[in-house]
Amino acid sequence: MGQVLGDVLGFAAAVAVSPLPIVAMILVLATPRGRRNGLLFAAGWVLGLSALGAIVLAIAGPGGASSKSQPATWVGGLKLALGLLLALFGLRMWRRRPKDASQAQLPKWMSTIxxxxxLKVFGLAVALAALNAKNAPLTIAAAASIASAGLPVGQQIASLAIFVLIGSLGLLAPLGVFLIGGDRAKTTLGNWKQWAAQHNIAVMAVLFFVLGLKLIGDGIGILTS
Known part of the structure; x- marks a missing residue:
């Protein structure tokens, strides 16, 4: 199980530091019912990551993701494809990043939060976690790594739970600051939002490219072993 956790922690960290979901959480906390909406947003995020990971585990298990405690060939192909997708996505984001970080703009949908x-706050969090083009490949790759390790079901569930927990820390941090600090936390959260909004593209581009290269290496290793 230790080796599996080593594989998935990198993916979980990348999910955790996704700037846009963090900005979305901060905007949710700034609403008139910020405490309730923040808790709903966190719950939706956790559900989204858990559901997508569980679906991959449910499909990969019967699909023979592990053969004699070694990843199956199709798992190598999946990791290679995801790695290429992330690396190309990272390069594309880097080329499109604003030359001046202060000119970075948030997506228009954030103005409606x-x-x-x-219920829509909850649904937005589920979508950002499970359907987002950035987080979904990372969650799929993590769940595929878990499924291909040949672990008992209990350890697979525990590994996925750890992935979800680490992947949720980025959202839980501003929520915790808000719940503890209340109105006094608004300045801190405002600074976090400004930094995340300005550096979102650059941060995610680097993360995707690096993790994409890792997945490409993992996939090639499985396919050639």
Whole structure:
């Protein structure tokens, strides 16, 4: 299980430091019912990561992701494809990053967060976690690594739970600051939001490129072993 955790922690860290979901959480906390909406947003995020990871485990297990405690060939192909996708996505983001970080703009949909009903706040978090083009490949890769390690079901569930926990720390940090500091935390959260908004593209581009190269290496290693 230790080797599996070593594989998935990198993916979990990349999910955790995704700037846009962190900015979304800070905007949610700034709404009139920030405490409730923040908790709903965190719950939706955790559910989204857990559901996607569980689906991959459910499919990969019967699909023979592990053969004699070694990853199956198709797992190598999956990691290679995900790695190429992430590396190309990272290069594309880096080329499109603003030359001046102060000119970076948030997506237009973020301007509507203060008007979302609680159920839509929850749904937005689920979508950002499980359907986002950035987080989904990382979660799929992590779950595939878990499924291909030949672990008992209990250890697979525990590994996925650790991935979800680490992957949620980026959102839980501003939520914790808000719950503890209340109105006094607004300045701190505002500074976090400004930094994340300005450096979102550069941070994610580097992360995707590096993790993409790792997945490409993992995939080639499995396919040639």
């Amino acid at each position: 203060d008007r979302l009903a609680p």
